[in-house]
Amino acid sequence: MRERTTPLPGTPLSDAAVHQGKVLTLEWPSSLRYAWDTGVAVGRFLSELKRGRIIGRRCHRCQRVLVPPRMFCERCFHPTDAWQYVEDSGTINTYSESHIRWDASRIEEPILVAVIEIDGASGGGLLHYLGEVRAEDLRIGMKVKAVWKPAEERQGSILDIRYFRPFDSAQDRPA
Amino acid sequence: MRKVAVVGAGLTRFMRRAQETGPELAWLAASRALESCELNLKDVDSVALGSAPDAFDGVHMKGEYLSAGAGGWGRPVIRPYAGGGTGVLMPVHAWFNVASGLSDVCLVVAEEKMSTCHPHPQGAFLTIFDNILERPLEPNLIWIFALEMRRYMETYGIAKEEIALVSVKNKRNGLDHPSTHVAEEITVEDVLESEVMVSPVNRLDISPVSDGAAAIVIAAEDVAQRLTDKPVWIDGVGWNLDTAYWTNRDLAYPSYVERAARMAYKMAGITEPRKQINVVEPYDPFSYKELHHLEGLLLADKGQAPKITADGVTQRNGDMPVCPSGGLLGVGNPIAAAGLMKVCEIFWQLRGEAGRRQVPGQPKVGLAQAWGDLMQVGTVVVMRVD
Numbered sequence: 001m002r003e004r005t006t007p008l009p010g011t012p013l014s015d016a017a018v019h020q021g022k023v024l025t026l027e028w029p030s031s032l033r034y035a036w037d038t039g040v041a042v043g044r045f046l047s048e049l050k051r052g053r054i055i056g057r058r059c060h061r062c063q064r065v066l067v068p069p070r071m072f073c074e075r076c077f078h079p080t081d082a083w084q085y086v087e088d089s090g091t092i093n094t095y096s097e098s099h100i101r102w103d104a105s106r107i108e109e110p111i112l113v114a115v116i117e118i119d120g121a122s123g124g125g126l127l128h129y130l131g132e133v134r135a136e137d138l139r140i141g142m143k144v145k146a147v148w149k150p151a152e153e154r155q156g157s158i159l160d161i162r163y164f165r166p167f168d169s170a171q172d173r174p175a
Numbered sequence: 176m177r178k179v180a181v182v183g184a185g186l187t188r189f190m191r192r193a194q195e196t197g198p199e200l201a202w203l204a205a206s207r208a209l210e211s212c213e214l215n216l217k218d219v220d221s222v223a224l225g226s227a228p229d230a231f232d233g234v235h236m237k238g239e240y241l242s243a244g245a246g247g248w249g250r251p252v253i254r255p256y257a258g259g260g261t262g263v264l265m266p267v268h269a270w271f272n273v274a275s276g277l278s279d280v281c282l283v284v285a286e287e288k289m290s291t292c293h294p295h296p297q298g299a300f301l302t303i304f305d306n307i308l309e310r311p312l313e314p315n316l317i318w319i320f321a322l323e324m325r326r327y328m329e330t331y332g333i334a335k336e337e338i339a340l341v342s343v344k345n346k347r348n349g350l351d352h353p354s355t356h357v358a359e360e361i362t363v364e365d366v367l368e369s370e371v372m373v374s375p376v377n378r379l380d381i382s383p384v385s386d387g388a389a390a391i392v393i394a395a396e397d398v399a400q401r402l403t404d405k406p407v408w409i410d411g412v413g414w415n416l417d418t419a420y421w422t423n424r425d426l427a428y429p430s431y432v433e434r435a436a437r438m439a440y441k442m443a444g445i446t447e448p449r450k451q452i453n454v455v456e457p458y459d460p461f462s463y464k465e466l467h468h469l470e471g472l473l474l475a476d477k478g479q480a481p482k483i484t485a486d487g488v489t490q491r492n493g494d495m496p497v498c499p500s501g502g503l504l505g506v507g508n509p510i511a512a513a514g515l516m517k518v519c520e521i522f523w524q525l526r527g528e529a530g531r532r533q534v535p536g537q538p539k540v541g542l543a544q545a546w547g548d549l550m551q552v553g554t555v556v557v558m559r560v561d
Contacts, residue, residue, distance in 0.1 A: 008353045009203040010188035010387065011195060023194055027293075028233060034306075042307050066423075068308055074418055094329075094426060096321035098373040102313040104297035113314070115322055115422045124423035127309050127318075135374070140329050158308050 041069040044083070046156040052148050056121050058082045067121035086120030088146040089167055093117050093124065097135040110135070116144060116164055131163035143167045176274040180399035180406035181266070181558065183212030183392035184519040189354045189507030192290035193386035197232060198244030201286040204388035204512070205246050208282070212392050212402050219392075220278035222247040224254045225265040225285035227510035227547075230299035231292045245284035245390075251277075258303070258547030259460060260414070261285065262389070262514015263554035267412040269393040270556075279395045286388040287509035296384045303549060305419075317381070319550055321373040323426045324463045328375065330427035331478025333466075335375055339366035340484050341462040342379050345498050348491060349505020351531040354516065357383050358505050366462070380462040382502075387509035389516045405526045410540075411443030411557035421549040432471030432546065435553035440473075443557040445540075448473050452557070453538030454524050455495060456517035458546040459502040468544055469497065471553065496534040499524060514545035518556060525560040 017023055038046055041057060045068055048055040057069035057080040065084050066073070073080050095114040101107055112135060118125035130138065131147060145167035154160040185207025187193075187200055195203065201224075209215065224245050229235045238254030245252070253272075257264045262285050269281040289296040300316035327333065340363060349358030361379060369379040399406035415434040417424060436448070445451050457468035466480035474495065475483050483489060489497035500506055500520035503513045521541035523529040544555045 008186055008188045009207070010190055010193055010200065012188065012190040012356070013192045013194050015192075018192070030233065036306050038307050046307070068305075068420065074420075093422075094322045094326035096318060096325060096373050096375075097371075098315070098318060098321070099371055100297075100315060100317065100373065102298060102301045102315045104295040104315065113312075113318055113322070115326075115426070124420070127312060127314065127422050129312065140326070157311055159311050 041071045045069050049158065049160040050154045050156040052151065054086050054088050054118060056084050056086050058084045064122035065120060067118050067125050086118050090116040090118040090125055090144060092138065092140055092142045092144060094140060095130060095138045112138070114164065128161060129163035132165040177276060178396040179270050179273045179409045180394055180396065181391050181409065181522045182394045182399050182402050182406055183208045183214065184522045185211055185390050186354050186516060186519060187388045189356050189385045189387035189509055191356060191383065191385065193288065197241050197286050197288045200288065200386065200388040201241045201244035201284050204390040205244065205282060205284045208390035208392050214280065214392060216246050219246055219250065219280050219282045221272050221281045222250050222252045223265045223269040223272065223281055223283045224252055225261040225511040225515065227258060227261055227287055228299055230302050231289045231296055233291065241286055246282045257552045257554060259458065259510050259514065260545045260547035260552035260554040261511040263518060263543055263545035263556055264414060265515055266391065266393065266409065266518055266556050267414060267554065270409050270412050273393055273395050279398050281393045282390065283393055283515065284388065284390045285511035285515035287512045288386045289384040289509065290386050317373040317376055319421065320461045321376045323550060324375055324461065326426040327463055327467060333478065333481050335367060336363050337481035337485060338463045338466065339363040341459065341465045342366050342504055344490060345459060345502040345504035348499055348532065349501025352501045352506045354387065355501060355506045356385065357507055358501055376461065382460045382504050382508035385507035385509040387507060387512045389512040389519055391515065391518055391522065405560060407522050407525050408559045409556055410559045411439035411445065413438030414554040417551040419549050419551060421551060428477060429467055429471035429553065431551060432468055432544065432553035433473065435555045436472045439555040439557045445557060452540050452542050453536065454499060454521065454534050454541040455497045456500060456520050456543040457497065458514065458544055459498055459504050460508055462504065464546065465498060465502065468546065472542065472544060491534050499529065499532050499534050517543040517545065521558050525558060
């Protein structure tokens with residue numbers, strides 16, 4: 001077969017060839033902006049964050065409390081039935097320490113991130129940062145609680161929660 | 176429905192940065208696939224075209240942009256999309272075209288040119304996260320892999336060393352692949368000592384960003400038998416999507432891959448996959464993903480894929496060779512093209528034409544699988560040679 005007998009096509013470029021202008025390139029910086037409508041379910045969720053509370057939607061058919069909330073249950077394919085406040089605490093489902101930014105550049109102070117199963121929600125929950133803890137002390141199953149921005153700084157954003165910190169639920173104070 | 180076969184395949188080199196444009200890469204792979212089965216464009220009834228996010232290219236009509244290079248001029252062209260799962264979704268759509276009788280010959284082309292996006296194509300992945308609730312946290316794609324990998328490791332008590340064996344195997348296998356730009360002999364220690372990206376993911380756990388293209392030719396039974404004495408039948412196709420609310424899911428087990436596999440197995444009459452499937456190309460963008468996917472494909476018990484890897488079962492000369500091509504870790508990862516490269520590999524393996532990569536024992540049944548989006552898409556094809 002030809003695959004084995006002839007070299008494969010394609011011309012790899014070296015960084016030098018590009019930088020020295022041996023091949024022509026054209027740069028085009030994108031300058032578009034987007035303004036997303038946050039929707040019925042997440043719009044309410046964000047307005048509750050601004051008030052320092054986390055809210056979900058209950059589906060009476062499958063009995064799940066959905067966080068993030070949605071106005072329809074994707075399993076029952078039926079409207080969800082009621083708003084329901086959940087706790088601002090939860091359990092670490094999984095965690096990680098990121099040494100790179102969103103654009104793959106290295107960062108000096110690694111970021112701690114986790115999937116947090118929110119107390120009162122049905123399974124899973126939110127992606128967020130962790131704080132007031134060292135990476136080596138983290139474990140799956142650890143209880144954590146939201147650290148909120150001061151009320152006057154909240155804007156109705158997921159960033160109204162600064163991060164989640166380890167939390168001793170029996171004593172309601174930092175572990 | 177009509178029987179459907181793969182009759183030809185072609186690849187470009189995979190490269191960190193190619194001089195060729197996307198349409199030029201598509202042309203190189205498509206024309207090679209047609210040459211390999213001695214067909215011309217006039218023999219092609221339809222084109223199935225695959226490419227991952229438009230954000231890599233900054234060209235927001237990528238299907239139409241690529242179509243001329245993919246043989247689409249004056250033809251019905253379709254561009255299905257399922258993120259990283261796209262490469263194996265393409266042959267599924269070609270199968271529709273041919274099994275239904277709409278086309279006798281469908282040309283399948285997958286192209287990716289990630290190098291266009293600056294400063295790093297990783298930045299384009301920010302746009303796949305939930306725009307309201309996750310993007311403000313400025314996540315990168317490696318976060319979700321790291322989070323899933325940790326959950327998988329802790330659920331089953333798997334050590335990082337066991338997972339690193341996948342990188343060692345695939346990067347070595349890739350040394351025999353003419354498309355590779357990342358193959359090398361490495362050790363488990365090399366993986367563990369490579370730069371930590373997002374713990375527990377190190378640099379050598381990750382496939383690279385690449386430019387490249389792949390193509391196959393799919394034909395109806397009568398055409399296939401006229402063209403070749405070794406048609407590779409597509410016996411089963413399956414695909415499945417889980418919810419994009421990925422933080423609401425079980426991260427230790429890819430149930431959507433299992434649902435896709437069961438769909439393909441049922442169609443192909445596979446009742447005992449571990450006995451009936453001889454060679455496997457699961458999607459391996461990250462080292463642990465090969466293990467995760469073997470379990471989802473029911474080719475290993477839950478949490479046991481590391482054990483069969485350590486036992487050598489998945490080596491090229493093992494009882495169930497896995498990623499004999501070298502996979503994404505060992506060849507490269509031009510996203511949609513990497514998935515279709517896996518289908519090319521099964522095609523060559525089942526025909527006994529994989530050269531130095533050939534697995535022993537004249538395999539009769541093979542499987543290719545890809546995965547994508549927010550850890551939610553499974554795409555599977557089961558292929559067989561008489």
